[in-house]
Amino acid sequence: xxxxxxxxxxxxxxxxxxxxxxxxxxxxxxxxxxxxxxxxxxxxxxxxxxxxxxxxxxxxxxxxxxxxxxxxxxxxxxxxxxxxxxxxxxxxxxxxxxxxxxxxxxxxxxxxxxxxxxxxxxxxxxxxxxxxxxxxxxxxxxxxxxxxxxxxxxxxxxxxxxxxxxxxxxxxxxxxxxxxxxxxxxxxxxxxxxxxxxxxxxxxxxxxxxxxxxxxxxxxxxxxxxxxxxxxxxxxxxxxxxxxxxx
Amino acid sequence: xxxxxxxxxxxxxxxxxxxxxxxxxxxxxxxxxxxxxxxxxxxxxxxxxxxxxxxxxxxxxxxxxxxxxxxxxxxxxxxxxxxxxxxxxxxxxxxxxxxxxxxxxxxxxxxxxxxxxxxxxxxxxxxxxxxxxxxxxxxxxxxxxxxxxxxxxxxxxxxxxxxxxxxxxxxxxxxxxxxxxxxxxxxxxxxxxxxxxxxxxxxxxxxxxxxxxxxxxxxxxxxxxxxxxxxxxxxxxxxxxxxxxxxxxxxxxxxxxxxxxxxxxxxxxxxxxxxxxxxxxxxxxxxxxxxxxxxxxxxxxxxxxxxxxxxxxxxxxxxxxxxxxxxxxxxxxxxxxxxxxxxxxxxxxxxxxxxxxxxxxxxxxxxxxxxxxx
Numbered sequence: 001x002x003x004x005x006x007x008x009x010x011x012x013x014x015x016x017x018x019x020x021x022x023x024x025x026x027x028x029x030x031x032x033x034x035x036x037x038x039x040x041x042x043x044x045x046x047x048x049x050x051x052x053x054x055x056x057x058x059x060x061x062x063x064x065x066x067x068x069x070x071x072x073x074x075x076x077x078x079x080x081x082x083x084x085x086x087x088x089x090x091x092x093x094x095x096x097x098x099x100x101x102x103x104x105x106x107x108x109x110x111x112x113x114x115x116x117x118x119x120x121x122x123x124x125x126x127x128x129x130x131x132x133x134x135x136x137x138x139x140x141x142x143x144x145x146x147x148x149x150x151x152x153x154x155x156x157x158x159x160x161x162x163x164x165x166x167x168x169x170x171x172x173x174x175x176x177x178x179x180x181x182x183x184x185x186x187x188x189x190x191x192x193x194x195x196x197x198x199x200x201x202x203x204x205x206x207x208x209x210x211x212x213x214x215x216x217x218x219x220x221x222x223x224x225x226x227x228x229x230x231x232x233x234x235x236x237x238x239x240x241x242x243x244x245x246x247x
Numbered sequence: 248x249x250x251x252x253x254x255x256x257x258x259x260x261x262x263x264x265x266x267x268x269x270x271x272x273x274x275x276x277x278x279x280x281x282x283x284x285x286x287x288x289x290x291x292x293x294x295x296x297x298x299x300x301x302x303x304x305x306x307x308x309x310x311x312x313x314x315x316x317x318x319x320x321x322x323x324x325x326x327x328x329x330x331x332x333x334x335x336x337x338x339x340x341x342x343x344x345x346x347x348x349x350x351x352x353x354x355x356x357x358x359x360x361x362x363x364x365x366x367x368x369x370x371x372x373x374x375x376x377x378x379x380x381x382x383x384x385x386x387x388x389x390x391x392x393x394x395x396x397x398x399x400x401x402x403x404x405x406x407x408x409x410x411x412x413x414x415x416x417x418x419x420x421x422x423x424x425x426x427x428x429x430x431x432x433x434x435x436x437x438x439x440x441x442x443x444x445x446x447x448x449x450x451x452x453x454x455x456x457x458x459x460x461x462x463x464x465x466x467x468x469x470x471x472x473x474x475x476x477x478x479x480x481x482x483x484x485x486x487x488x489x490x491x492x493x494x495x496x497x498x499x500x501x502x503x504x505x506x507x508x509x510x511x512x513x514x515x516x517x518x519x520x521x522x523x524x525x526x527x528x529x530x531x532x533x534x535x536x537x538x539x540x541x542x543x544x545x546x547x548x549x550x551x552x553x554x555x556x557x558x559x560x561x562x563x564x565x566x567x568x569x570x571x572x573x574x575x576x577x578x579x580x581x582x583x584x585x586x587x588x589x590x591x592x593x594x595x596x597x598x599x600x601x602x603x604x605x606x607x608x609x610x611x612x613x614x615x616x617x618x619x620x621x
Contacts, residue, residue: 066535066618087539094537101618105532109258110251121248122538178618 013174013206014040014063019072021058032058034229036072040208042173045200045219048210050226056210057178059226063208064097064176065089077173094122098167100196102179104159106151112162113138113147119170137165141195157188164195175199177209181216193219248538252546255526256553262522263554269518270558271565273511274595278566280507281587284500286580291490292483293421294358294429297369298338300452301461303482304468307475311489312482313425315340317446318474325472326451331459332468336361339437340449345430346406347399356429357386357407359437359447366452368418368431375401375416380433387416389429405430408440422576424490508594515558515595516602519551523606530610531617544607551606555599563588 019036022029032055040046048056061067062074065081066089074082076096081089098119106115116134121127135147141161143154151159160180167175177196181189193216200207200221209220217223223235257263295303295312304326306316317339326335339359346352360367365377373390380387386407388399399405403414407430418431432440438447453476455464461478468476477485491497523530530543563583570583 064535090534090537090539092537093535097537099532099535099618101532103528105528105618107251107255107258107529107532110254114251114254118248118251118533119536121251122533122536122542127250 010041010043010203012039013042013044013077014038014208015073015075016059016063017073017075019059019062019069019074021055021062021067021069032229033062033069036231038224038231038234040206040222042206043200043203044221045197045207045209046222046224047217047220048208048224048226049212049214049217050232051212054226055229056226060176060178060208060210064099064174065093094119095170096173098170098172098175100160100163100167100175100177100180102182104151104156104163104183106159106162106166108151111148111150112143112154115151115162116165116169118166123170134165134169137169138162141165155188156184157191160184160188160192161195164192164199168199173205175205175207177207177211179211179213180209181211181213186215189213189216248533248542248546249549252549253553255529256522256550262525266518266522266554267558267561269514270511270554270595270599271562273507273514273598274559274562274591275566276507277504277511277591277594278563278583278587279569280500280504281591282566282570282581282583283579284496284504285584285587286582287424287496287500288487288491289582290422290424290580292486293423294340295479295483295486297420298367298452300366300454301479302453302455302465302468302476303479304335304451304453304472304474304476305449305482307473309475311486312340312450313486314489315449317444318448318451319446320448322472322474323448323451326453326468326474329464329468329471331456331464333454333456334364334366335451335453336364336366337434337448338367338450338452339434339447341437341441341444341447342427343407343440345428348404354427355407356425356427357437357440358429358431359434360431362433362435365433369420371419373417373419375414377416379415380431382413382415384410384412384436385415386412386430386432386436387418388414389418389420389431410440412436412440419576422578422580424580508598511595512598512601515555515598516605519554519599519602520606520609522550523547523610527610527613528617531613534613535618540611543610547607547610548600548603551599551603552596555595559592559595563591 016036016038019033021033022031024030036059048059050056058067062069069082073080079092081092084092113131113134116137117130120130120133138144138147141164143158143161146154146158151162154162180196181192184192196207197219199205220237223237225232292312306318308316320337323335323337326332341357343355343357344352345355362381365380368377375387379385399414401414401416405412434447441447453468455461465476465478468474533543567583570581573579573581
């Protein structure tokens with residue numbers, strides 16, 4: 001199933017060049033990323049895999065403009081985000097990136113619709129309009145009857161669907177997922193990945209998934225394997241699948 | 248996002264209650280200490296309120312109701328001659344030693360009022376008649392602190408400066424800060440009781456004509472007589488300042504208030520800070536999504552302000568209710584003026600702001616990368 005033929009039909013969405021990152025000082029200094037060079041294309045589902053501590057979360061944090069690399073360049077959709085100031089990075093993330101987290105990170109005390117609407121509210125969209133849009137998106141992820149409920153009343157899979165809706169509501173060009181299935185059982189995890197696969201069909205969108213769950217590798221277009229802060233291998237997966245997206 | 252901030256605040260009822268209860272207790276302590284201070288200060292001026300006179304004229308060296316320099320009776324005539332004075336009457340305040348027929352002895356304050364008008368004699372007679380004060384040797388006793396004389400009754404006799412006086416009435420007066428019993432009599436009898444005093448007048452009580460404002464008349468009296476004239480509240484504040492400066496009340500209560508302020512600040516800051524810490528992951532998520540720092544700071548400020556307003560409302564409301572339930576003239580000196588509510592509101596705003604700033608510093612320092620940690 002896996003091949004090494006690169007997909008070149010879509011433009012490069014994410015590009016890193018010579019990324020290095022360390023944590024700590026002196027004897028405690030830990031070099032977690034070594035000279036990372038990587039290109040991820042739009043319309044693709046990219047997996048960054050490897051054992052715990054190999055640097056994959058650090059890498060997506062830098063890709064998403066949350067962490068700053070010590071050296072190297074990161075370009076997202078033509079914007080060199082390593083050159084942006086902190087406030088500019090925040091604005092860039094707000095307008096271009098959606099996040100899906102391992103622990104969902106939903107706010108327990110607001111409704112599911114409000115959780116989904118958060119990125120729009122951060123953009124300054126009126127509350128009512130944001131909620132309406134959130135309700136539509138919740139319907140698309142199969143939670144139309146849960147819009148006024150609270151995350152605590154949902155199963156893990158349903159919470160992750162709310163998180164996916166939140167990540168997509170501002171129509172981001174990059175969706176970053178950190179271990180999106182590790183808190184879910186196998187069946188629910190597969191459902192979530194199928195949903196994300198649909199998300200990744202959008203030719204203008206790039207999805208990056210960090211995982212060490214090898215049960216879900218089959219959903220990837222490109223597998224980036226890391227080890228000890230270095231890219232060990234990059235493998236392309238060729239699938240045939242529809243190209244239109246419902247999101 | 249401010250709506251979201253409020254829902255985050257109200258959503259967890261237990262945490263919200265903890266925050267509000269912390270603030271409420273701080274406000275209650277602050278308002279309670281302040282109310283006691285105001286109550287005590289108000290009692291220092293109770294005799295002034297009871298006369299009902301709008302203008303008080305005293306010797307320029309007098310510093311308060313309780314620290315007067317006596318004047319000659321002729322000064323009353325000088326004041327009466329000032330244009331715009333409707334009436335001007337003398338009021339005497341002297342100390343004496345009284346001994347009851349039962350043998351109880353102690354210091355008393357003698358207040359002498361104008362013989363004709365009885366202006367200066369408080370209302371609230373519970374036994375006897377006002378006009379009986381004109382009988383020879385008659386005094387009216389203010390109830391309250393007269394128990395040291397075995398709760399005297401109408402008809403009882405006392406010895407005052409080697410002269411016998413008879414109780415002809417009992418008055419229910421406001422509690423006074425001064426511990427000495429008060430006996431009211433007329434100016435004529437004051438002069439009989441204190442024949443050695445060539446200056447029997449302590450105050451001149453004045454009422455303005457309707458054609459002139461009290462303020463204007465005060466200026467005129469001061470300019471034309473060389474005496475000092477004060478409005479009712481100015482004289483009240485002068486007397487409060489005298490007691491405040493000479494009793495150490497402000498320092499002693501001030502230390503309490505300072506302690507309450509520190510405790511209130513610590514409680515508020517700690518509870519708000521703990522609330523922010525518990526929401527670190529949520530705030531980190533907002534930061535990862537791209538919220539601006541000023542919006543994040545605004546959310547914390549809104550949460551802090553709402554807790555402060557609710558805590559202040561409940562705290563000051565409870566204390567004000569306690570004040571209303573406190574019976575008049577009880578031993579508890581307790582008065583909660585609207586200004587005190589305003590002052591405690593400003594203080595609460597202050598320590599909520601401090602707590603918010605500490606929390607904002609923490610929130611702004613949240614590394615959004617924490618959202619990727621499981």
